[in-house]
Amino acid sequence: MARRALALVNVGAIERNVARLVRAADGAIVCAVVKADGYGHGMLAAAGAALRGGAGWLAVATAGEALALRRAGIGPDVRILLLGALSDEELPVALDAAADVTVWTPELLDALAADGRRIRVHVKLDSGLGRLGTRDAAQATALADAVAAAPTLELAGAWTHFATADEPGDAFFGEQLRRFRAWAEPLRDRHPGVLLHAANSAALLRDPASHFDLVRPGVAIYGLDPFGEDPAARDLEPALGLVSYVAAVKACAAGQSAGYGRRFVAARDTTLATVPIGYGDGYRRGLTNRAEALVGGRRIPLVGTVSMDNVTFDLGAGEGPAVPAAAGDDVVLIGIQGGERITAEDVARHLDTINYEVTCGLSSRVPRVHHRDGEPAPA
Template sequence: MLTTNKVIIDLGAVRHNFRQIKTLAGAGVVAVVKSDAYGHGMIPVAQTLEPEGPTYFGVFELEEAMELKASGCGVPILIMMGILAEQVSAVVDNGFTVALFQKAIARRISDAAQQRQTVVPVHIKVDTGMTRLGVTWADLPDFLQYVLPLKGIHLKGMFSHFAVSDEPDLAFTNKQRERFLWAVNESDKLNISFDDLHVSNSGAILTKKGLDFGLVRPGIALYGSSPAKMPSKNISLKRAMSFKSRIVQLRSVPADTPVSYGCTYNTKSSSTIATIPVGYDDGYNRLLSNNGEVLVRGTRVPVVGRVCMNLTMLDVSSVEGVSVGDEAVLLGAQGKEEITAEEIAEKIGTINYEIYCSIGKSNLRSYLYPAE
């Protein structure tokens, strides 16, 4: 790889995390690989996890499902967004499992399935309090009564999504769980017995909420992080992503020298300024201007001046022996220090999910494959 910047994905860490989650949950796993596996690479992650026996791979939309199937994936694929009317034929023809929560789509799936003399597995998406996607929990009996007579549809599963399972106060999570249990009971009254029930996302898995439904649905935990600032006390996770660059220029400057656009930073004394070829085009957020830190020779050094589109400046005055070509770690470990996605997220007022997606999707990735 000739690029100066590289995002390194440790697939051994992803496999480790999957095994940890499966052991903790004592349940089957819907491994969420949507959004290019949170920036980690959907296809390499799926290929690493397939031998581990996930029950499903969870993707967001049809395009991801098509890409995953084309890679040779043999695990059932769940499209969690559901589908649009014009996508019904592709779902039926490719045997995907789809989230279902609209009567009009149910009718179209039924018609298409009957035309092809096949059956389409669906997971009913129930909104228990997220107010995002799904059949409102109180409306579920009416929806099921509509879908139940439709031929060509296999009511394979039902799921929901916790809104605040990553927060210490579990009152609302408990309320959502109660609503989901009610939905299961209402389904039983209609003689519907779902094979697959899942409600536990990463936060719920780590707090052991909703583990009694047979399946869990981890996302960010697969990649080594807990949601928000939540400690992963019940499990040992390994972060899978690191982001590294190299110093391309060093210069010694006197005190009161302005650095970067807008002259928002002036050196306070004689300083050594390093330039690295990383900027907001590479997913390194501009809000890290005069705010971020980078590791050089195992030492934390500050970002000085504004982050540019392709370049960022560092004050490396404290680093003994610093040289052009030295590695600069923006995410990950070097020596005894580590910069985490959680640390970066806190500095710029966002969440670790966004850090992974932004960096992972903006750079060429290289992979560390697990030992057999």
């Protein structure tokens, strides 16, 4: 294949992950979160796969994302929940997309009521994350009552978002759950039919008490572990593989260096492979002298500084002979080759970050190639 680097995205894996999460949700509606271009996997392909896997709703962060889904053919029978804030300019875009929208202030509620269209509204309580939503449960209830009373508005949902669901054993998760339940369950008694929702991927897998009527998994639908550990331990299948190739093989004598700043100087004679990927592709400079790749089914270390367009790996590292690589050979930066595996979680640990950032950070210079278990992806 003629390529510098490719993100190979298996939509079959997304389908299976969603089906697994549907089972775990035990009757709650699964709202698959496909914001940020499907966490870097491709929003439209991820949305289609999630729906085939059994998701009933989709969720996005921006009005533009909602409209893009509608324009791509996501019909009105699929609810799109818009999770984020809306500026005055974005609000009509969200409504043109027939998205469910979130309110937590009287001002936004007034803007919705003034539009005149039939709009589905979700009221957000800030139970402890400290971002969007009102911390005042009484104000949230008053907003919900006002939505229900408005002739063109429908009170569709009441929700919150967890701060520490991905930290097993943390007590604040339980505190947030109690705060939300204390507000939301009386609200549902007051307004039968309103959907309660709180659970992200981590909460969905951690505690069935967080499921309520609808769950909002994001990272897990892509086979990324919300706890930053091994996806396979939770029966999740990573959907994205990042591959490049060996552009050049070069002898490197002891004392010679590779990369800007000479951050790698060979301690002994070795062989280096130059691979045409770098921070311009989202393969971060922070991986300098830290990451690994798979070549010929063997794990080899990244050496030297990650530059914008290239990086080098030491084919002669470790015991035994050097990996017998040649120009054109495949290099797997995330994925499986032979009996070895590198996960997004592995890369994230090298960067002291989270798996979300690894996949979201892949730049548009890396084409996403969608397939289903090795075959062309469904339209």
